[in-house]
Amino acid sequence: MDPRSRSFNPYTPDAGVRPPALVGRDRELEHLQSIITQLQAGGTERHLLITGLRGVGKTVMLNEFENACAEAGWPAESKEVARESAVAVLIGRSASRALRQLSVRAKVGDRLRRAMQILTSFEVTLPGGIGFKLGVDALPGHADSGDLADDLRDVLISVGEAAAEAGVGFAIVLDEMHNLGAADYEALIMALHRAKQKALPVAFVAAGLPLIPALTGEAKTYAERMFLRARLGALPVEAARSALADPARGQGVIWNEDALEIAVAYTEGYPYFLQEVGRWAWRERDGIHITRAAVDSAIPLAEAELDESFFEVRLGRLNQSERAYVHAMAALGDGPVSTAEIARSLGRKPEAVTKVRESLIQEAIVFAPGRGELEFTVPHCARFVRRRY
Template sequence: MDSARNPYTPNAGASPEIVVGRGEQTKAFRTLLGRLGAGRTHQSMVMVGLRGVGKTVLLNEFRDIAHQENWEVIEHEASKHDDSRFRQTMATLLRGALLRLSPRARWTDRGHRAASVITAFSVSMDQQGTWSLGWDVEPSEGLGDHGELGMDLSDALVAVGEAAQERQRGVAILIDEVQFLSARQLEALIQAIHKTVQRKLPITFVGAGLPQIAELAGDAKSYAERLFQFPTVDSLSPEDARTAITDPAAAESVQYDDDAVDLAVEITRGYPYFIQELGYQVWEIAEQNPISRDDVEQAREAYEAKLDSSFFRVRLDRATPLQSAYMRAMAELGPEPQKADAVARVLGRESSQVGPTRAELIDMGLLYTPEHGYAAFTVPDFDKYMLRAVPELLVPPIQKRKKRT
């Protein structure tokens, strides 16, 4: 088929031609905005799922829905930053949202107050005074300046929420890759949302990330369980997978034979990323309309090669020899979550010796802990890839570790 018309989107975060099978989540998000907008309270959500299932695409859908509902949107992809950098980022994003809610010249008392709380929030940890939010708004006193992240962020979100409410608008804070927030940063967000919910303000935080067990302690945990649901974003059902394969082609007036779709569903097992990659390769190879089972069979090799050289490989490329040996040992044991001591045994080491490597891999987002003592790959089928990419398990000799920072 004509490459220029290839309708598949095998790229991280690329919105597919049609977003299949996510009606439940988008409905829940509409309900959330509707209820908060009406001065009611509602549980927000943090969506969890493996790489490539469509979390970022869903957050993009939420952004569009929020805009349709006339809400302001703050979008952020979290990365590992210390608290003062986190403050700067949040302050910059909140400043932008406030200015979009109303231009400075039209600020009311609430607008002015929100601005000064944002300034106080942005500076209170920045002892060097080298960073400035870039607007000459005096910091408030007694709000946003306690020096404690959770309290300060609460003040900032309450102030921005009040400014939004006055304009009969709302603010949706959408944060991707939440697993990269530190426990303290996530707790601060939860604490802040706890405040805005108590005040029934139209401001909320919706997150997406890898399925870590929530490593939250104490109060933050009990707030989190009351304030958030943690819906799982997963592979598509067989029917939805069929639609995801056939609809983009149908929009270009290209059909699939039924048994071609059967095979495509079987190969991809409904994983959105895999569907897009296979669809893309099939389109490149097929010469006749409708697309046949033979076309899908022929595209399979290019599909697997492409996944290996991109989706999988970028992950392995970031790993040290010891880290990749760890993942290779896990793969040896199979696709299920694996116990730390079982992996250590395959490596011929003590659990305590390889514990730091495991922690690094979790930190990097390559592994997650579905339950205490276990680890699993964050990428579907990564175990099979490891067996292909590293045919023989080689354990590097023990070295003195450098101190971790």
């Protein structure tokens, strides 16, 4: 039988969608599992902060963690941080959802009731209109001081105690973490640090672009000790080959050696690009073989798709001066480029283009990997700008 008649295209060029072969992330996956098993057994484990460029698989990792939490019976729901998000609201909502889930499972114990009361007190510190409707009275003097770090600590501790009472843990999962303001981030770190001293099963896993705010003072030293930082990047060659070959093999379709080589070279191992090229190569395949010719025709099709769905959606909104800045930057090469050089090639003084640079950072189009340097948050972006504009 022609395998085509009962096969499906296995590749997943889609934000946050679990790839058919989740490869090259064993270390991070092990750590995520360890967070659950350690805390569940009364031990400790470091929180995880995942960073990486667009499309490397950060959201996929958070989803894996959420699933592992669900399997362990832990309430956990990933929240996406927006630029206008307040950490108090994000944590308040995670906490209230967790308490509701705990309350339908177990009979409402003392700790759970207390946590609900504390969260109800916390409401007075939130912008108007945000209420958790937990149906209990507030517990004045808890989580209502107006000092964000202290109040968050009270919430984390009380929810952690309620979870422990039910024999599980509580996980906070935040995506697009770079959108969190510096003051909110710092308060969250302080609160996590204080909650940690109580040895409660409270886990924190977050992901974002590598432009997460720099911390100072105490918060900085706590964060260094409390977090494992995982920088996700392109997949190493062997993993990239598996990401393409394994899903096809599962359906009796074989990637020829030279085809794999070209596809991996074109994508440079970036997960999103691997999925997009895989998807088009699958369509172009010859019977049960993905040949070099198939990949040769797939690459321009994949590239056109990436231009529309991956690059243009991010860069299409730029205004004229931002666009000029991005062009100058792209013309200087692929890696990090010097901001002084960008200004020079625009024929401007560096101070004269500070504002446009800042707005591009705000919009998360670029980030500063080092002092006086800028890099695109989207892999292959310089190349895209050069070919498109």
